[in-house]
Amino acid sequence: MLMPILDRLLSHALVESIRDEALGDIWEAHHRLIMEGRSIPVRTFVTIWRALLLVCASIQIASEDKGKQSKGVDLPTHLLFLLPRAVTSLGISVAGLAVVALLVLHSFWIEDLSYLLCLFQNIDLLILAFIIVGCVTSFDLAVGSRMVDWVKNATKEALEI
Amino acid sequence: VVKQNHLKLSTPEETVLLTMVVRQRFGLEIQDMVIEASKAKWWIEFCTLYPVLHKLERRGFIKPSKSELGSEEELLIRGNHRRRYYAITELGKDALLEAEQIRQRLRGWEGSSETPI
Numbered sequence: 001m002l003m004p005i006l007d008r009l010l011s012h013a014l015v016e017s018i019r020d021e022a023l024g025d026i027w028e029a030h031h032r033l034i035m036e037g038r039s040i041p042v043r044t045f046v047t048i049w050r051a052l053l054l055v056c057a058s059i060q061i062a063s064e065d066k067g068k069q070s071k072g073v074d075l076p077t078h079l080l081f082l083l084p085r086a087v088t089s090l091g092i093s094v095a096g097l098a099v100v101a102l103l104v105l106h107s108f109w110i111e112d113l114s115y116l117l118c119l120f121q122n123i124d125l126l127i128l129a130f131i132i133v134g135c136v137t138s139f140d141l142a143v144g145s146r147m148v149d150w151v152k153n154a155t156k157e158a159l160e161i
Numbered sequence: 162v163v164k165q166n167h168l169k170l171s172t173p174e175e176t177v178l179l180t181m182v183v184r185q186r187f188g189l190e191i192q193d194m195v196i197e198a199s200k201a202k203w204w205i206e207f208c209t210l211y212p213v214l215h216k217l218e219r220r221g222f223i224k225p226s227k228s229e230l231g232s233e234e235e236l237l238i239r240g241n242h243r244r245r246y247y248a249i250t251e252l253g254k255d256a257l258l259e260a261e262q263i264r265q266r267l268r269g270w271e272g273s274s275e276t277p278i
Binding site for chain 1: 187188189206207208209210211212214215216238239240242243244245
């Protein structure tokens, strides 16, 4: 049930160049967890975690491609707004760091769950990235489109005058 | 124009290239190899693996093979997505060789006699 949903979501979020292989790999990794007899909550957590990592990989690849090529990126259009503005949110980064600190402390409390712990290796960067992306996305949706409209109208009026 | 450092490799890039020396590999297999070979001391996550593969491919160090249709069971396990195997190219082998040579020179390096201690 989980995998078909994730497959559909990720097929919209991943860049074309890694989409098929990455989706196949996450399916296969999920199947291995079933074969290893992992419980459903662990399987769900690990697979969703891996799906988030794939989105991160996708954003990174699209970002690198954008830097290399002047003609643009093959990231789906509805995700393009994730790329350029994240670095500007210094205040949000500080909030993200606070959350990271809490998570690191929390990971010490659950150190007996070693299998889950090893997955926390990249959590600081990932959580930080998602907090930034989430806030910037909200900002973009709420304010960005209005600003674009405002600039367009102002330019149009200026040209008409 | 060929840059002087066109064979330079980062640690993840070198690690991924090394997994392909014996034969071609696919993404999840590379991840497993790194974990097993390092006795779980190294862990190359998806967020590192795919950008590294993409970069190595772009630089011509690896070449993806044509996606072959796997067995019915494999396709079922992989949600009808095919494996994409990567093989190291001659340029990739040169890059690995250069990295190894630099490492060996550094190991035996005694430093310049003119350098003050």
